[in-house]
Amino acid sequence: MTRLIAAAGLAKTYVLHVQGGTEIPVFADAELTAAAGECVALHGPSGSGKSTLLRCLYGNCKPDAGRIEVSHDGSEIDIVSAPPRAILAIRKQTMGYVSQFLRSIPRVSALDVVAEPLRVLGQPIETARARASALLARLNIPERLWQLAPATFSGGEQQRVNIARGFAAGLPILLLDEPTASLDAVNRRAVIDLILEAKASGTAVVGVFHDDVVRETVATRVVAMKPMVAA
Amino acid sequence: MSTGYNFAYLDEQTKRMIRRGLLKAVAIPGYQVPFASREMPLPYGWGTGGIQVTAAILGPEDVLKVIDQGADDTTNAVSIRRFFARVAGVATTERTDEATIVQTRHRIPETPLAEGQILVYQVPIPEPLRWLEPRESETRKMHALADYGSMHVKLYEDIARHGAIATSYDYPVMVDGRYLMRPSPIPKFDNPKMDMNPALQLFGAGREKRLYAVPPYTPVKSLDFEDHPFTVQQWDEHCALCGSADSFLDEVITDNQGGRMFVCSDTDYCGRHRAPHDVSSAP
Amino acid sequence: MNTPLLRVAGLGRSYGARLGCRDVSFELYPGEVIGVVGESGSGKTTLLDCLSGRLEPSAGTVEYLTRQSEMVDVYAMSEARRRLLMRTEWGAVRQNARDALRMGVSAGANVGEPLMAVGRRHYGGIRAEAEAWLDQVEISTDRIDDLPSTFSGGMLQRLQIARNLVTHPRLVFMDEPTGGLDVSVQARLLDLLHRLVVDLGLSAIVVTHDLAVVRLLTHRLMVMRHGTVVEEGLTDQVLDDPHHPYTQLLVSSVLQP
Numbered sequence: 056m057t058r059l060i061a062a063a064g065l066a067k068t069y070v071l072h073v074q075g076g077t078e079i080p081v082f083a084d085a086e087l088t089a090a091a092g093e094c095v096a097l098h099g100p101s102g103s104g105k106s107t108l109l110r111c112l113y114g115n116c117k118p119d120a121g122r123i124e125v126s127h128d129g130s131e132i133d134i135v136s137a138p139p140r141a142i143l144a145i146r147k148q149t150m151g152y153v154s155q156f157l158r159s160i161p162r163v164s165a166l167d168v169v170a171e172p173l174r175v176l177g178q179p180i181e182t183a184r185a186r187a188s189a190l191l192a193r194l195n196i197p198e199r200l201w202q203l204a205p206a207t208f209s210g211g212e213q214q215r216v217n218i219a220r221g222f223a224a225g226l227p228i229l230l231l232d233e234p235t236a237s238l239d240a241v242n243r244r245a246v247i248d249l250i251l252e253a254k255a256s257g258t259a260v261v262g263v264f265h266d267d268v269v270r271e272t273v274a275t276r277v278v279a280m281k282p283m284v285a286a
Numbered sequence: 287m288s289t290g291y292n293f294a295y296l297d298e299q300t301k302r303m304i305r306r307g308l309l310k311a312v313a314i315p316g317y318q319v320p321f322a323s324r325e326m327p328l329p330y331g332w333g334t335g336g337i338q339v340t341a342a343i344l345g346p347e348d349v350l351k352v353i354d355q356g357a358d359d360t361t362n363a364v365s366i367r368r369f370f371a372r373v374a375g376v377a378t379t380e381r382t383d384e385a386t387i388v389q390t391r392h393r394i395p396e397t398p399l400a401e402g403q404i405l406v407y408q409v410p411i412p413e414p415l416r417w418l419e420p421r422e423s424e425t426r427k428m429h430a431l432a433d434y435g436s437m438h439v440k441l442y443e444d445i446a447r448h449g450a451i452a453t454s455y456d457y458p459v460m461v462d463g464r465y466l467m468r469p470s471p472i473p474k475f476d477n478p479k480m481d482m483n484p485a486l487q488l489f490g491a492g493r494e495k496r497l498y499a500v501p502p503y504t505p506v507k508s509l510d511f512e513d514h515p516f517t518v519q520q521w522d523e524h525c526a527l528c529g530s531a532d533s534f535l536d537e538v539i540t541d542n543q544g545g546r547m548f549v550c551s552d553t554d555y556c557g558r559h560r561a562p563h564d565v566s567s568a569p
Numbered sequence: 570m571n572t573p574l575l576r577v578a579g580l581g582r583s584y585g586a587r588l589g590c591r592d593v594s595f596e597l598y599p600g601e602v603i604g605v606v607g608e609s610g611s612g613k614t615t616l617l618d619c620l621s622g623r624l625e626p627s628a629g630t631v632e633y634l635t636r637q638s639e640m641v642d643v644y645a646m647s648e649a650r651r652r653l654l655m656r657t658e659w660g661a662v663r664q665n666a667r668d669a670l671r672m673g674v675s676a677g678a679n680v681g682e683p684l685m686a687v688g689r690r691h692y693g694g695i696r697a698e699a700e701a702w703l704d705q706v707e708i709s710t711d712r713i714d715d716l717p718s719t720f721s722g723g724m725l726q727r728l729q730i731a732r733n734l735v736t737h738p739r740l741v742f743m744d745e746p747t748g749g750l751d752v753s754v755q756a757r758l759l760d761l762l763h764r765l766v767v768d769l770g771l772s773a774i775v776v777t778h779d780l781a782v783v784r785l786l787t788h789r790l791m792v793m794r795h796g797t798v799v800e801e802g803l804t805d806q807v808l809d810d811p812h813h814p815y816t817q818l819l820v821s822s823v824l825q826p
Contacts, residue, residue, distance in 0.1 A: 072814035073821050114803060116810040139789045139803050140598045158784070161756035175767065418671070431649050435686025439671070439678045442685065445692050446675055446714050511692040 057126070059228050059259040060112065060150075061088040065121035067107055080283040081107045085121070087261065087278055091227070094250060094260040094273045099280035105263040106155070108280070109230050111135075112261060113152045114142040125150060125228065147175055150228040153221035155236065157213040159205055165191065165216050166201040172224040183223075190219035194245050211237040222249050229253060231262035235269050247272050294341040294374040300324055304342035304497070308488060311499035316461030317429070318412050323495040327369075333391055334492030336408035337366060340389045343404065343488075344370065349377045351385035356393040356534065356551030363391075380554050392455075394476040396533045396555035399485035401502060407470045409491040412498065414458045414468040434466050437509060445514055454519065460507045461500055469506075475518045475534045480506040523548040528559035572634055574599050574740060574772050575620070580629035582615050588796040589615035593629070595791065595801070599739070602766055602773045604787035604804060606780065606819065612796035613776045614744060620774060621742040622655050633658075636739070656686060660733030664745035666725035669732070670717050676703065676728055677713040683736045702731040706761060723754035727761065734765065741773045747782055759785050780823050784808060792816045 065085040071077045081104040089095045097105040110116035112123055114134050123134040127149045132141055146152070151172065159168050166187050173183035191201055194215040200208065205216045214237050221229060231250070235243045243266065250260060250273045264270035270277070292298065300322075307321040326334040344350070350370055354363040358380040366389065367378050379385050382397040389406040399405060415425045418436050428434065437458055444452040457474040461467045469480060470489060480487060480500060487500040500506060510516040524531045526547040533555055535548040550556035573596035582589040590612035597603055607613045618624035620631055622643055631643040636658060643651060655661070663669045670679050680699035689695055700710045706727040708720075717725055726746065733741060746762065747755040763786055766773060775787055783790055783804055790804040792815065800813040811817045 070812070072817050110809070115805050117802070117806055117812065140601060142803060143601070143788055162760040431652055433652070433686065435682055435684075435688075436671075438685040438690070439674055439682050442678050442681055442692060442695065443674050446677060446696070510690075512690050513693050 057091045058088055059091055059126045060124070060261065062086055062108075062112060062123040063121060065108065065111060065118045065123070067104065067111065067116065067118045082280070083283060085280070087112075089228070089259040089261050091257040091259050092254050093275040094254050094262065096270050096274035096277045097261070097263050097280055098270065098277050100282060102282040103280040104282070105280055106232055109152075109232050109261065109263060113146070113150065113230055115152075147172075149226055150230065151221050151224060151226040152230040153218055153232060153234055155214075155232050157205060157217040159216075161206060162204055164202045165196065165205050165208070168205060168216055169219040169223050172220060172226075176224060186223060187219065190222060191216070193249070194219055195242055211239070211242070214238065215242060218246060218249070222253065225253070225256070225258070227257070228259045228261070231260065231264075233263050233265050235264065235266050243269060291373045293346070294344045294370065295327075296324065296338065296341045301342040304338055307497045308339070308342065308499060311488070311497045312486070312501050314465070315500050315504050316459075316465030316467040316498060318496040318498050320495055321497050323492045326492065328365075330493035331410065333362065333366060333389075333408040335490030335494075335496075336389050336391070336406050336492075337369070337490075338492060339406045339488050339490035339497065340370065340387060341374075343406075344374055344376060344387065346374070346376065348386045349379050349384055351379050351382060351388045351554075352390075353388065353393060353395065353552075353554075354391045356395075356536075357553045359553060381558075382554050392471045392473075393534070393551060394472055394479045396550070396552040397558075398479075399483060401484040403485040405483075405485050405487045407472075407487065407489045409468070409470040409489050409496070410493070412468055412489070412491040412494050412496040414466050429465060432464065434460075437466055438511070441509060441511065441514075445511070451510065451514060451516075457516075458509050460509065462504050463507075466509075467498065467500075467506075473519060473534055474508065474516075477506070477508045477516070478518065482506075521548060525550045525556060525559075528556045530556070530559050533559075572638075572640070573597055574601075574634050575774075576630075576632040576640070577620065578630050578632075580616070580619055580626050580631060582619050582624060582626045582628075588612070590619070590793070590796045591628075593791075593798055597740075597772055597774065599772055600770050601789060602771075602775060602787045604783035604790045605774065605776045605793060606778060606783055606790065607793035608778060608819075610795075611793040613793050615796075616793070617742055617744055617774065617776045621659065621661055622651050623661075633740070656683065657736055658739050660736075660738035660741035662726075662729055662733055662741060662743040662746050664748040666717075666722070666729040669729045670725065672717050674716070675714045676708065676717060676720070679717065679728060680731045680735055683732060687736065698735060699731075702735050703728075705734075705765075706731045707757070721754075722750055723758060726750065726758055730761070730765070734769070737769075739772060741771055743773060743775045743777075745777050745779075746775065747777075747779065755782075762786055780808060780820065792819065 063086045066083050067081040069079040085108055097108060099105055107116055111118050118135060121135060124131045125134055125145055127145050134142060166184055169187035169190055170183035173186060196212060196215055205213050218234055235246050247269055253260060304321055307319045311319045326337055352363045352367040354360040370376060371378055382395040387404045391408045413425055415428055419425050441451050455473045456468055456471040457477055459467050459469055482503050484502050486502055489498045508516040521535050525535060527549050530550055533550045533552060536551045537546055537548055539546050575597040578594050580593040581591040593616055605613045619626045625644055632640050633643055634640050677696060677699040680702050681695040684695050700713055703710050703713060708724055708727055717728060747758050787804045790807045791798045791801040794815045800807055800816045808820055811820050
């Protein structure tokens with residue numbers, strides 16, 4: 056099995072200067088690996104740093120120490136020390152991320168939000184939109200909403216658009232942060248199917264799954280995390 | 287000749303200053319040279335720049351012609367000609383081919399000029415970019431960097447607004463492929479005469495204190511677009527007095543009932559065209 | 570692509586004893602958009618002016634990779650050459666569109682002027698390109714002969730963008746591009762800018778005090794305070810995981826509607 060992402064020695068402590076320098080330690084020596092076809096689930100109580108670790112993998116959070124090696128374009132890149140353009144290239148071609156919240160540009164339609172990762176890779180707009188339509192349909196977003204900007208959608212609908220965007224380009228590594236949080240049973244099942252298909256096609260998935268059923272269905276391995284006691 | 291004034295009114299140092307400016311102007315065709323414009327016995331807007339240029343270059347052997355809108359007999363032309371007769375005592379003429387210096391307001395004579403002649407233009411606004419850019423510091427930079435795209439903006443606007451370039455006088459030109467120049471309010475009909483002219487063309491703006499020049503045989507091209515090339519005015523009529531079909535015609539109202547006739551603006555040309563056998567030197 | 574489009578080293582600018590900006594160094598690669606945020610007096614506008622060839626720095630260098638793949642020192646060249654570079658390879662979007670447009674000539678002339686400035690002499694061709702760009706920035710093409718004084722603020726800003734893009738610049742400098750506009754107009758403009766950056770592969774440096782603008786438009790972010798860069802990195806990382814006390818203050822100060 057090809058190891059696609061490997062993190063070791065990760066340490067993160069938030070220092071809140073606006074609160075007089077309060078320190079909030081999150082993890083001290085976290086490690087994680089994920090190989091092609093695996094789904095690694097981060098599991099633990101609130102405050103154990105699951106989302107933070109996921110964000111560190113994506114380069115959205117900067118750890119104080121450690122390495123995160125990602126297989127990209129034939130070589131290993133360390134996210135922690137890589138220059139911004141390398142991380143941008145990795146996000147474009149190698150690693151996708153579905154956050155808890157959808158952040159989109161005000162006037163872009165749901166269809167184009169989902170199609171964007173493909174457009175950015177150079178795919179023609181018709182093909183990208185076709186793939187986007189298929190995903191939105193699978194996630195039960197009514198077709199009448201596809202041309203609208205997601206800002207007015209319900210929380211669950213926004214999350215499904217977010218998920219569709221994450222799966223659109225079929226990148227080798229996929230990070231999922233609570234993907235089924237605001238979904239009903241039908242849509243939870245749709246997301247589970249998407250994850251299983253991604254695994255089957257060789258994607259390395261790292262995710263935080265609050266729902267036990269979802270986690271047990273999709274996870275190959277579970278990494279337990281526990282909160283640090285503040286010093 | 288009147289006493290109490292130096293030859294041609296200006297003192298010798300002033301003439302030297304103007305001649306230095308003119309030499310610079312001739313060395314850089316189309317480039318505006320600042321000069322210390324003097325107070326003249328007529329107000330700004332009446333040709334003080336042209337008069338200072340003429341005064342600076344005039345010598346006792348010169349023969350001077352002065353025209354205003356092509357005519358030798360209008361008030362301004364008469365006044366200026368008489369002024370130089372008094373302060374310089376030079377010979378004057380109405381015949382273009384006999385003059386060594388022709389001072390003009392707003393026309394180029396129809397009769398082609400020859401080597402050795404000098405045409406002195408009276409210029410109100412020397413800066414072709416002034417309509418667009420009021421700052422002198424900026425327009426100087428634009429000339430220095432040949433930053434002339436904006437001049438075509440004016441022509442573009444004309445075509446967009448009127449379907450054709452509407453500028454019909456003081457039509458901007460490129461001199462020697464380098465400097466953008468304003469030829470003074472001559473009709474665009476006259477622009478082609480500036481190109482490769484054997485005579486020296488000098489331009490003086492008294493109020494704005496600038497001199498510029500087009501040396502003999504210098505290319506002068508009117509600005510245009512490839513799909514809207516430069517064209518000159520045409521008339522359906524011929525001159526009522528001499529029958530010319532090639533000269534610039536003035537429209538003259540003859541009575542209160544709206545009667546009108548078209549006559550050559552260049553009075554000397556018209557007169558000679560009427561009597562072609564009346565030449566000064568016998569063949 | 571291993572050669573940066575813009576390389577800035579030790580850039581600084583002082584106004585006598587007063588500091589404008591100091592010690593700024595970074596590399597910008599093709600297709601990247603860098604945001605520069607900071608409050609008034611942070612030095613961000615001074616920095617932008619130095620980067621865009623408008624203000625000679627007191628220290629440091631700005632090097633740019635031309636279309637001919639030559640790395641040139643922007644301030645070592647003659648003013649003529651620098652102005653030509655600014656006119657043919659760069660764009661500059663100013664906060665107040667009125668400062669960048671000719672209010673007395675038509676929209677079409679405004680967009681066509683950069684073409685005429687580089688020697689284009691076919692009226693029909695210039696007009697057709699101007700029309701195409703007005704369409705790209707969502708200005709109705711039947712307004713091509715209207716004066717900008719009849720345009721709204723948002724339209725003026727879009728007209729300014731069209732005027733800048735007509736020469737296909739590779740690098741665009743923007744100073745508060747959405748400043749002073751209504752929120753719905755801002756949204757439309759940001760959408761347009763985002764789309765143009767993606768579709769045209771533009772690189773850009775965007776100076777703003779508005780964090781929402783950088784979130785939407787930029788890949789990388791530099792936070793300035795009192796003339797120096799206090800934090801920099803990927804935009805989402807700097808905004809979501811701010812390290813410097815000033816950055817944390819900025820991020821936490823943004824009002825949520």
